[in-house]
Amino acid sequence: MTHFHSKRLPRRGVVLAAVAGLVAALGLGTIGEAKAETAALSPQESAASRWTDQPHGFASLAGGTSGGAGGEVVTVSDQASLAKYAAAEEPYVIRVAGAVAVQPFGSDVVVASNKTIVGVGDTGEIVHGELHLNPGTHNVIIRNLTIRDSYVEGDWDGKTQDFDAIQMDTVDHVWIDHNRLTHMGDGLLDIRKDSQYITVSYNQFANHNKAFGIGWTTNVQTQITIDHNWFTGTKQRNPSADNCAYAHLYNNYMSAQVADGDPVWTYGNWSRGHTKMVIENSYYDGVQHPYQADTTAELVQRGSILKNTTGRQDEWGTAFDPRDFYAYRLDPAAAVPALVTRFSGPQKQIGTGPA
Template identity: 55%
Template sequence: MNFRATLTALTVVATLGVAAPAADGRAFDPVTAARTWPSTADGFAATSGNGLSTTTGGAAGATVTVTTYADLVKYATSATPYTIRVNGAITVTPYGTEIKVAANKTIVGVGTSGHIVNGGFFLGAGVSNVIIRNLTIRDTRMADDDPDDKLYDYDGIQLDTAHHVWIDHNRVIRMNDGLIDSRKDTSYLTVSWNVMAENNKSFGIGWTDNVTARMTIHHNWIHDNNQRNPSTDNVAYAHLYNNYLQNITGYGNYSRGATKMVIENSYYDHVKDPYYPDTTAQLRQSGSVCVSCTGKRTTSGSAFTPGSFYSYTLDPAADVPSLLRTYAGPQANIGT
């Protein structure tokens, strides 16, 4: 490499502030000016519990490529482990169907080509070790629904007492109920580098009296939504960091019930009630930025120490909007 090329590469690295792999496995290639991404989970999805040591998805099985709805359903619902590469836009039928994903699966879009249209995914009780990655999941909105999404339950991704799940680098938009609903006793969940946008309900967590769930929510661009961004009810450990909330009209990060929530280095832009707890919940916040926000910015209690469970790297809050506009959602170098 000549002097000019070397200088250019060093300038790119200095500008993005990434000169070496981060604790979550991210790395930066100064020649291509692109990030590379690990194929294994981080956060609580990478920790042990419920009989599993980490989340590997379908790594133990064969890799298949699907271009039709029939093949997607065939492999996603199989009892056999698979890595399922989605290459192209697949339309779900009947409209609004949530594909019942079985354990030990990776479902990953090929570059930016993988779209799930008019439907989503469902992970039921006991389903574990699932990765949903690099997909655009979109468009189940119904014109005749009431404003609060009571008539149709067409979620992007719904989890009911699943565990060890990694939801990463997806774009989930314009669904008729929740974009992501982590329900009942779903645990060991990491939701990272996703775009969740253009919806009434974004990300609901709860529907249980038990306080056992552990989840990590980091580097998500959550924008142009109303409520549940997320609403987090009865979660033992909820770690939210480096998220970018923008144009939120209802409320932002809400710690409910007996939840212990830690928020770090997030960025709130035009958000109503950016973060706050119930009287019974805990919420500890540090390092975040609020721009043109209104309403509640309150904390309560010490919550917990995420670093006692896993290692992670915080990006500066001021860098979060640019970082997530570039790298949240499907990436051309994942799934290929």
């Protein structure tokens, strides 16, 4: 496992000044006081200006994450082909065209190291099956897929079936990007047991109880970037981050939280254990306990908008400065709902080329 080293980047002052100027120009105030909550997208805003095909954040560090780059490009439309190439020893870029129904219901598709699995346009789906990364797996990209429908009626708490959308244990260098994860049997995304150098960006977590959990360990090693994701119709773990060395959450949007009267286990972001968490310029609409922290954890929040929220808004400790590790584009919180609803989830422009 690669060890983590801090790296200070030289453009910090310039980037912060630019962000401050943009926020000032939009007239943003303190939490819940934004004057431009419905900030319009620029007419020039395009998909090309929002992302590249290269990972950012923690997944870009310590050698980076390239997935199956350099390997053979294959297109699959059935379970047998997907399972064959995903588990192979060689690197592959695996293009998923259409819906792949997984049998038996809830089964794992094992993903080995040096793989890219990408949906072709917005058509690629994995239906009632899980992408599973075993301990020691590294250098994996999962993009532009819909993974859906392994939910078992009556098992809202996910106690009888462990049917996640994506689960990984003790892995490193993984980029989860532009997927739609919905209506699964347990968690939508579980990042577990000391996984390192992870970025989760531009995904949709929808129609689910336990959306996104990080931890299942007493060690404090995980470094994770979570940006421009949309949590909608979810109840808890949005995410829950337990014992993360560094958890950087920015420009995420949480809306339409499931309201079932649960006073504790309905929440937004939770910094648990000894996690150091930084939240920046996110948007919470109608959320109970938008962000909270254990007394042993740290949570720094700046620039977010809270609309019709109730409950805990914990902030304590100094956490860390994400720009000590990497540069990033920080959008104003008022623009987040429009940006994230437009650009998260599977996109027609992704996965349509030859590689």
